[in-house]
Amino acid sequence: MQRGEPVIMLSIGEPDFAPSAAVLDAAADAMRRGRNRYSSGQGEPAVLDAIARRYSRTAARPVLPSQCCFLPGTQTALFATMLALLDEGDEVVVGDPYYATYESVIAAAGGRVVPVPTLPEQGFHLGADALARAITPRTRVLLLNSPGNPTGAVLSLDEIAAIGVVCVEHGLTIVSDEVYAELSFGAPFASPIQLAALQEQTVVVSSLSKSHALPGFRCGWAVGSRSFAERLLSISEAMLFGSQPFLQDATAFALEVETGDVARMREGYARRARLVVEYLGRSPVLGVRMPEAGMFVMLDVRRTGLSGDEFARRLLDERAVAVMPGESFGRGGAGHVRIALTIEDSRLVEACERIVGFSGVS
Numbered sequence: 001m002q003r004g005e006p007v008i009m010l011s012i013g014e015p016d017f018a019p020s021a022a023v024l025d026a027a028a029d030a031m032r033r034g035r036n037r038y039s040s041g042q043g044e045p046a047v048l049d050a051i052a053r054r055y056s057r058t059a060a061r062p063v064l065p066s067q068c069c070f071l072p073g074t075q076t077a078l079f080a081t082m083l084a085l086l087d088e089g090d091e092v093v094v095g096d097p098y099y100a101t102y103e104s105v106i107a108a109a110g111g112r113v114v115p116v117p118t119l120p121e122q123g124f125h126l127g128a129d130a131l132a133r134a135i136t137p138r139t140r141v142l143l144l145n146s147p148g149n150p151t152g153a154v155l156s157l158d159e160i161a162a163i164g165v166v167c168v169e170h171g172l173t174i175v176s177d178e179v180y181a182e183l184s185f186g187a188p189f190a191s192p193i194q195l196a197a198l199q200e201q202t203v204v205v206s207s208l209s210k211s212h213a214l215p216g217f218r219c220g221w222a223v224g225s226r227s228f229a230e231r232l233l234s235i236s237e238a239m240l241f242g243s244q245p246f247l248q249d250a251t252a253f254a255l256e257v258e259t260g261d262v263a264r265m266r267e268g269y270a271r272r273a274r275l276v277v278e279y280l281g282r283s284p285v286l287g288v289r290m291p292e293a294g295m296f297v298m299l300d301v302r303r304t305g306l307s308g309d310e311f312a313r314r315l316l317d318e319r320a321v322a323v324m325p326g327e328s329f330g331r332g333g334a335g336h337v338r339i340a341l342t343i344e345d346s347r348l349v350e351a352c353e354r355i356v357g358f359s360g361v362s
């Protein structure tokens with residue numbers, strides 16, 4: 001590879017698709033209408049209604065606006081939720097591999113991540129038995145991420161029900177990070193709030209970041225029981241003193257009006273995932289399988305004899321392709337690298353050609 005060759009960045013999971021123009025217009029219109037004043041810590045009535053209606057469509061019991069809170073992105077919603085749920089030294093069980101910021105979000109709230117192993121051979125699906133084995137008297141929360149980052153795994157409702165039995169038995173709250181819910185293309189998305197036995201002890205966090213390619217808008221939310229929402233409100237007031245009303249209006253619009261943008265994102269990522277799987281699947285050394293959702297493909301590099309770290313470092317040096325080592329998502333990601341599907345198709349194909357031609361592979 002020539003020095004100075006531009007690096008193809010497959011490392012960062014930032015959507016590259018054009019955001020929904022209709023949602024941009026809704027934000028701009030709201031701003032011009034003067035929706036720029038202080039808001040409440042919980043959120044504006046219109047967006048709370050929209051969030052409640054969205055979850056009422058699938059939840060076991062209707063969700064009320066008083067159970068919802070608008071927050072700046074899933075990340076903030078996760079942090080505020082963990083602050084509300086954890087005491088110093090509490091444990092949070094998480095399927096391993098897991099999204100890299102979980103560790104710091106949980107630590108900042110005084111908690112500790114306890115990884116629950118998942119297996120590539122089982123599509124990285126979290127199992128009830130492995131979960132049960134990780135629980136101790138200090139466990140308070142299961143942080144569930146389906147569809148998962150980095151794995152692209154989507155748990156079925158039956159799998160969630162089995163996991164839920166363990167959570168009920170041990171009195172765990174399920175925090176369900178559903179930021180990729182709208183990007184399920186290989187398996188139907190399912191949430192613990194669809195199950196009556198779990199709804200009361202589930203907190204859902206999500207946002208428009210991925211579904212509408214608007215990560216910079218920081219439009220997210222948390223939905224839980226009434227008592228949880230009350231606890232969250234005092235944290236949200238202390239942290240934020242309310243979020244921007246014009247962004248809340250744009251979120252209400254995005255949740256209520258079908259523009260076709262979400263389907264555009266979903267189909268785009270599915271098409272790119274198929275491209276990558278088709279190209280890299282030709283290598284006798286690499287292991288690649290179609291993700292069930294999301295913006296990433298996990299590439300199994302174990303047969304190269306390299307770790308995910310070594311593979312990523314050498315691929316960058318020798319072929320100018322940047323990927324994330326699986327190890328950066330926990331031990332469960334060992335021997336894998338994560339490929340982000342967030343560049344245009346032709347560059348993605350070029351990256352795949354470079355990967356196949358990389359000396360670690362050929």
Ligand SMILES: Cc1ncc(COP(=O)(O)O)c(C=O)c1O
Pocket residue numbers: 013072073074075076099145148149177179206207208209215220
């Ligand atoms: C699993 C997961 N949760 C949360 C986030 C953060 O999302 P947001 O932009 O809504 O804060 C991301 C972003 O990549 C993610 O992958």
